Amino acid sequence: MKCRTDEVCLKELVGMVRTPLRFVELVLGAKPSKQQSSVLKALEDGERRIAIRSGHGVGKSTLLAWVLLWWISTRPGAVIPCTAPTAHQLEDILWGEVVRWHKAMGEPLRSLLTVTKNSVRHKSAPQGWFAAARTSRRDNPEALQGFHGEHLAFLIDEASGVAEEVFEVAEGALSTPGALVILAGNPTRLDGTFYRAFHGEREHWATFHFPSHKSPLVSTEYAKHMAARYGESSDIYRVRVEGEFPLCEADTLIALPLVEAAIERAPHKKEVPPLVYGVDVARFGDDETVILKRRGDHVLSIEALRDLDTMAVAGLIAASARAEKPSLIFIDVIGVGAGVADRLLELGLPIYQVNVARRAAEPERFDDLRSELWWRTREWLESGAPSLPPDEELAAQLTTIKYSLTSNGRVRVESKQERKKRGLKSPDRGDALMMTFASPVSALPRIEAGREFHKPFDRELGY
Numbered sequence: 001m002k003c004r005t006d007e008v009c010l011k012e013l014v015g016m017v018r019t020p021l022r023f024v025e026l027v028l029g030a031k032p033s034k035q036q037s038s039v040l041k042a043l044e045d046g047e048r049r050i051a052i053r054s055g056h057g058v059g060k061s062t063l064l065a066w067v068l069l070w071w072i073s074t075r076p077g078a079v080i081p082c083t084a085p086t087a088h089q090l091e092d093i094l095w096g097e098v099v100r101w102h103k104a105m106g107e108p109l110r111s112l113l114t115v116t117k118n119s120v121r122h123k124s125a126p127q128g129w130f131a132a133a134r135t136s137r138r139d140n141p142e143a144l145q146g147f148h149g150e151h152l153a154f155l156i157d158e159a160s161g162v163a164e165e166v167f168e169v170a171e172g173a174l175s176t177p178g179a180l181v182i183l184a185g186n187p188t189r190l191d192g193t194f195y196r197a198f199h200g201e202r203e204h205w206a207t208f209h210f211p212s213h214k215s216p217l218v219s220t221e222y223a224k225h226m227a228a229r230y231g232e233s234s235d236i237y238r239v240r241v242e243g244e245f246p247l248c249e250a251d252t253l254i255a256l257p258l259v260e261a262a263i264e265r266a267p268h269k270k271e272v273p274p275l276v277y278g279v280d281v282a283r284f285g286d287d288e289t290v291i292l293k294r295r296g297d298h299v300l301s302i303e304a305l306r307d308l309d310t311m312a313v314a315g316l317i318a319a320s321a322r323a324e325k326p327s328l329i330f331i332d333v334i335g336v337g338a339g340v341a342d343r344l345l346e347l348g349l350p351i352y353q354v355n356v357a358r359r360a361a362e363p364e365r366f367d368d369l370r371s372e373l374w375w376r377t378r379e380w381l382e383s384g385a386p387s388l389p390p391d392e393e394l395a396a397q398l399t400t401i402k403y404s405l406t407s408n409g410r411v412r413v414e415s416k417q418e419r420k421k422r423g424l425k426s427p428d429r430g431d432a433l434m435m436t437f438a439s440p441v442s443a444l445p446r447i448e449a450g451r452e453f454h455k456p457f458d459r460e461l462g463y
């Protein structure tokens with residue numbers, strides 16, 4: 001039931017200072033899930049330091065938007081700094097919910113607030129009674145700093161990805177007596193403030209754990225799909241469905257926190273290194289054909305195509321390459337990829353044929369080229385520079401690759417067949433990325449149209 005008249009609303013509002021659940025139901029007209037209600041009840045009980053870890057889609061960002069509207073509507077002079085690691089998470093997602101629920105507010109409360117792209121201001125004191133959205137950046141960690149007031153509320157979405165520098169700079173403010181702090185997120189990292197809130201510093205926080213499969217907001221298909229695709233024991237399932245921190249087991253080649261960090265990292269704006277493509281061609285009707293584009297440390301895009309024959313794939317790549325002029329196109333030539341490579345060579349494009357079953361460039365360290373290139377991908381992610389698009393499928397594929405050491409101490413990445421036995425499909429998107437490390441562009445002689453490159457990987461030259 002929503003407020004019907006101004007009188008009811010304003011009278012009710014006085015009591016709602018302490019009853020966010022009632023505010024959310026009555027003023028916003030929302031129906032919180034049990035999980036969301038439990039946090040609102042904790043606020044009602046006076047909890048002021050709250051940490052929520054969950055799987056995907058349980059309504060955390062929505063909950064933060066509700067708390068924002070409750071806090072600003074019930075506390076004169078409220079100041080509410082809000083942050084998330086990327087502009088997308090903050091402006092599109094969190095602020096999207098703020099805009100949506102502001103529109104749903106009953107009058108006259110709605111008209112008391114002015115919502116812009118990165119703020120919500122109370123009309124009676126726009127400069128001293130507001131919420132502000134600021135993206136958290138490692139290189140500019142001031143997102144939560146410089147806010148004062150009697151009624152402070154810090155709302156931090158995707159808190160696991162917020163750089164520790166941001167928490168350090170705001171340490172004093174975050175511990176202001178009476179200030180509300182809410183950390184919400186998928187538990188992607190095994191360090192940092194968010195991790196400590198559930199471990200070493202647990203006694204200072206009211207902690208909540210919301211698995212996706214216990215939320216009515218998440219379809220039952222989601223958990224089933226994730227389990228079927230990646231296995232219930234995979235880190236991606238733990239983090240995205242169960243809301244558990246990753247295990248990062250020793251036989252996992254690429255730990256999930258590395259991939260999450262790359263997804264949250266902004267690309268270098270100034271960098272204009274050579275553009276390369278990585279192409280993994282699927283058999284007709286089989287898996288996906290993947291065309292991945294990488295410029296230096298930045299993966300620009302991943303196109304996954306289905307049901308195209310080799311000529312159609314070659315045509316698409318040729319059209320794209322003519323427009324974008326990549327320095328190299330890496331193609332997996334085991335199987336159907338060979339046909340695509342032949343056609344593109346015929347068209348005079350700079351093709352690098354990758355046969356991952358070949359000997360590694362460093363055979364004393366790696367069992368085959370495939371193991372070596374996967375290892376390079378791991379090293380590249382560890383370098384702290386790469387940025388990846390928010391592609392769930394790529395993240396899942398990268399983090400479910402297992403490896404072992406052979407009896408003579410060489411790294412060996414599991415084969416596609418072994419992976420299949422574990423019930424997992426071929427990591428097409430990961431393969432397209434890994435292939436782009438088969439040769440640094442700078443290692444090649446001047447690239448001539450139609451030239452075929454077979455140079456082995458050269459460690460000294462970097463990528």
Ligand SMILES: Nc1ncnc2c1ncn2[C@@H]1O[C@H](COP(=O)(O)OP(=O)(O)OP(=O)(O)O)[C@@H](O)[C@H]1O
Nearest residue numbers: 030031032033055056057058059060061062063217
């Ligand atoms: N109580 C609710 N009733 C109806 N829809 C809701 C409710 N809470 C959230 N939603 C909707 O459910 C979807 C998921 O919510 P939200 O984005 O807040 O989840 P999240 O936990 O932040 O997800 P993620 O893990 O991706 O960050 C959104 O479309 C949101 O508008």
Ligand SMILES: [Mg+2]
Nearest residue numbers: 060061093157
């Ligand atoms: Mg969210």
